[in-house]
Amino acid sequence: MTDTNYQEPGYADVNRDILQTLLVTGPKYWITFGISASVALICFFGPWAYQLYVGVGAAGMNRSAMWGTYLSNFIFWIGLSHSGTLLSAVLHITHSGWRKAIYRSAEAMTLFSLMTAACFVMVHVGRLWFVHWTAPIPNPMELWPNFRSPLMFDVMAVTTYLTASSIFIYMGSVPDYAAVRDASTGLRRRLYTIFSFGWRGTAKEWHTLSWAYMFFAVFVIPLAVSVHSIVSWDFALSIVPGLHQTIFAPYFVCGAIYSGTAGIVSVMFLLRKYMQLERYIREIHLDNLGKLLIVLSLIWTYINIVEVFTGWYSGTSFEYEFLKFRLFGFYAPLYWEMILFCAVVPLFMLHKKIRTSWKWMFIISILINIGMFTERFIIVATSLPRKFLPDAFGFYFPSFVEIMISIGSFAIFTTLFLIFIKWTPCVSIYEVKETLKPLRRDA
Amino acid sequence: MAKSILGIFQYEEDFLNAAKSLKASGFNDITLMSPIRLEEAEEIVGLYKSNVRYFSLTGAITGAITGFSLAVVCALVFILPTGGRAIIAFPPFLVITYEVTILFGVLATLLGFHFVSGLPAWRDKAYKVDTNIDRFSIAVDPGSDTDSTKIEQTLRDAGAEEVKQLEVAA
Amino acid sequence: MAKITDKIKEYTRPGYYEKFDYHWTMSIDLDRCTGCGACVVACQAENNLPIVGEKRFKERREMKWLRIERYWEGEYPNLKLKFLPMLCQQCDQAPCETPCPVAATYHNQDGLNTQIYNRCIGTRTCAVYCPYEVRYFNWFTYTWDEPLEQQLNPDVTVREKGVMEKCTFCVQRIRMAKDKAKDDNRRRVKDGEVTPACVQSCASEAMQFGDLNDPNSKVSKMTKNKRAYHVLEELNTKPSVVYLQKVEKHD
Structure with a gap:
């Protein structure tokens, strides 16, 4: 590695260094937290309240473009959520050691972007006050949800994913909660005693935890794949040109992991910088994530080519019309920006110097996520206004309310994440120790 | 209230050897604690596949x-x-x-x-904070006083850094 | 036991209920359609459709369960104007029905594609899935200025914000005709007893409405016409609205 003067931390250093992220809170944290919480309140909940009062008409959606940025934000956040659990679980069962320092923050990203995504479902529906009818619970109309609907798949998938990933991250943190408990006093100690279930680190506890954790990982992998496939079926089960494509499930899953991995890189950069975790989050992680990103970007590019090709090859006027609108219409600049950011820019990572440079990787990861955000927007905004009947061809442009809510969602995510890093050690203490020199005489 | 003997080790081998010799002398009720997962320790207490x-x-x-x-x-x-x-x-x-x-x-x-x-278990138990940082420890429940001297001796012989008796809730 | 297996077979077969009690069908003869828009106005009056105003109209949020699509063909001076009245096609294999998570839209035994306003939570998925774009969403709660609220049809509800709505084939009139038939001890509604508002108001009698299950009804005869076709037939939605092609002179 490039850092030749890197000194491996001892076991006690790990505890000290990582716990200080929890126990020591500077003014910078409070300022960031204050800003993000107030932005969330003003940009997300304010406009949402207004929209609830007047109706969904506050958004820019209209006939033929019945879906808009709410849905594209929903996909974006669900996509971002695939970073964590999937990556963490896959790397766990393949015994990849480099996962250990980064997986906790990746899983936290999963959990909080899922929550943000769930907010968008609420924002999207026309009558929020009846949204509980989608749950299979008895209601006065004696009607049950329609399980043939792709939206019901979504309800089931997102609920399961939310449950499974919160259990996954919680169980992985139990030994660390014990570490926090041991290092703290007063109310915090009492709270973490409860969180840690009275963990002592006995052989029995480790044994059970590792087995249970493996099962969680095994359950979570097919779940994560299914969740984004299901989200893609919200689109692909329609007959709208540009949405009705069999490649959508792999496309969405690949895109989700892609944007999620890029998200991890950005979060890692920030954590490392502001939480003094240079000794734990290292270039090797960056290098490996960079390689993963290159592979994902190539798959993503391939699927995009296939998408355009099948549209052209179908030979139907509907597909032509939609492709013309997407590639050369009003939103063409966004489309080509997406291609630039998600297919061309990642190729720079082929160079090792760039792949191991924090600054460059941060910039690239942000660009990838901007590209992926526009991808989701384009899927919705260029397909729906060009369906079948030319008379109903429309146009969609997000309204002020929608733009504010989209900005606010980033603040919600940041706020939740900031709460998290003061609640759970954002680098797994016990698993980092496993990667260090063992405490043996012969070591 | 029951007594419990806690032996604290700095090195993994000492800890594992102590556990093995305790097992060999017929003390089956031993609790092994470590800051990370040790598969050898699990094998000593006889844990292979989990239910x-x-x-x-x-x-x-x-x-x-x-x-x-x-x-x-x-x-x-x-x-x-x-x-x-x-x-x-x-x-x-x-x-x-x-x-x-x-x-x-x-x-x-x-x-x-x-x-x-068996978690959550919030009762007081034989535990030393260091075992969650960089020490290994063995907690043994001695049946009688003669046993407890023998246990302490075994732990010391194996290279325990510290051996102490604790009162814990049964 | 045999009963249970029969039930299972019945329920697992696609196209369950494909034999409807009635199969309400509309035929629209494009050769007769003058594009006058009387049907649009009649629909507006009958079904309590809100008047959204110029601003909302420009935002493409108008409420017209029946609209007349206008297509220009050719270049000036050989310009041709064609009209296509577009309303809910009441598809037998409706793409809009399956995605509703709360079953607010389903197929009833008359072969109608129904929309239950009370049940709708406004995910708008049905409208996205509909290839004919005939579903209209209540973006706001629309109100009627005095004294316009006096002309609301008492047989039809008014809808609140966040609810999807669409052409019902004037289900209230079908309901009334069925009740009348029952009162008269008749098993079925006679042909011509039900006329939706648009059919009733069509000056050139371009629209016909009736039961396709009755082989002698006017509309059944219309569907056997050589000019009959469905819009976007290739999507296999099996619409219940039959269009009769415009007769064109070829030089």
Whole structure:
């Protein structure tokens, strides 16, 4: 590695260094937290309240473009959520050691972007006050949800994913909660005693935890794949040109992991910088994530080519019309920006110097996520206004309310994440120790 | 109140050797604590396969049945044909089955974890904070005073950094 | 036991209920259609459709369960104007019905594609899935200025914000005709007893409405016409609205 003067931390250093992220809170944290919480309140909940009062008409959606940025934000956040659990679980069962320092923050990203995504479902529906009818619970109309609907798949998938990933991250943190408990006093100690279930680190506890954790990982992998496939079926089960494509499930899953991995890189950069975790989050992680990103970007590019090709090859006027609108219409600049950011820019990572440079990787990861955000927007905004009947061809442009809510969602995510890093050690203490020199005489 | 002897070790080998010799002298009720997972320690106390797996399997099977029946029953309680599809349509219902399988599997695994590991256990137990940082420790429940001297001797011989007696709730 | 297996077979077969009690069908003869828009106005009056105003109209949020699509063909001076009245096609294999998570839209035994306003939560998925774009969403709660609220049809509800709505084939009139038939001890509604508002108001009698299950009804005869076709037939939605092609002179 490039850092030749890197000194491996001892076991006690790990505890000290990582716990200080929890126990020591500077003014910078409070300022960031204050800003993000107030932005969330003003940009997300304010406009949402207004929209609830007047109706969904506050958004820019209209006939033929019945879906808009709410849905594209929903996909974006669900996509971002695939970073964590999937990556963490896959790397766990393949015994990849480099996962250990980064997986906790990746899983936290999963959990909080899922929550943000769930907010968008609420924002999207026309009558929020009846949204509980989608749950299979008895209601006065004696009607049950329609399980043939792709939206019901979504309800089931997102609920399961939310449950499974919160259990996954919680169980992985139990030994660390014990570490926090041991290092703290007063109310915090009492709270973490409860969180840690009275963990002592006995052989029995480790044994059970590792087995249970493996099962969680095994359950979570097919779940994560299914969740984004299901989200893609919200689109692909329609007959709208540009949405009705069999490649959508792999496309969405690949895109989700892609944007999620890029998200991890950005979060890692920030954590490392502001939480003094240079000794734990290292270039090797960056290098490996960079390689993963290159592979994902190539798959993503391939699927995009296939998408355009099948549209052209179908030979139907509907597909032509939609492709013309997407590639050369009003939103063409966004489309080509997406291609630039998600297919061309990642190729720079082929160079090792760039792949191991924090600054460059941060910039690239942000660009990838901007590209992926526009991808989701384009899927919705260029397909729906060009369906079948030319008379109903429309146009969609997000309204002020929608733009504010989209900005606010980033603040919600940041706020939740900031709460998290003061609640759970954002680098797994016990698993980092496993990667260090063992405490043996012969070591 | 019961007594418990706690031996604290700095090195993994010493810790494992002490555990082995205690086992050999017939002390079966020993608790091994370490800051990270040690598969050797698990083997010494005789842990190979965890019963958590039965919970996961049962949960997943229950989930599959529940998921499918949920979809079927919901469709039959109030028959509402949609889009020319069958009332009991297998492809969509299998998606629901899949999700509920995983949901129940995960929940059952969680239950299994608590059941098998005996956590949460918030009672006071033989424990020293260092074992969660960079020390290994063995807690033994001595039957009698003669045993306790023997245990202490074994622990010291194996290279324990510290040996102490603790009073813990039974 | 045999009963149960029969039930299972019935429920697992696609196209369950494909044999409807009635199969309400509309035929629209494009050769007769003058594009006058009387049907649009009649629909507006009958079904309590809100008047959204110029601003909302420009935002493409108008409420017209029936609209007349206007297509220009050719270049000036050989310009041709064609009209296509577009309303809910009441598809037998409706793409819009399956995605509703709360079953707010389903197929009833008359072969109608129904929309239950009370049940709708406004995910708008049905409208996205509909290839004919005939579903209209209540973006706001629309109100009627005095004294316009006096002309609301008492047989039809008014809808609140966040609810999807669409052409019902004037289900209230079908309901009334069925009740009348029952009062008169008749098993079925006679042909011509039900006329939706648009059919009733069509000056050139371009629209016909009736039961396709009755082989002698006017509309059944219309569907056997050589000019009959469905819009976007290739999507296999099996619409219940039959269009009769415009007769064109070829030089």
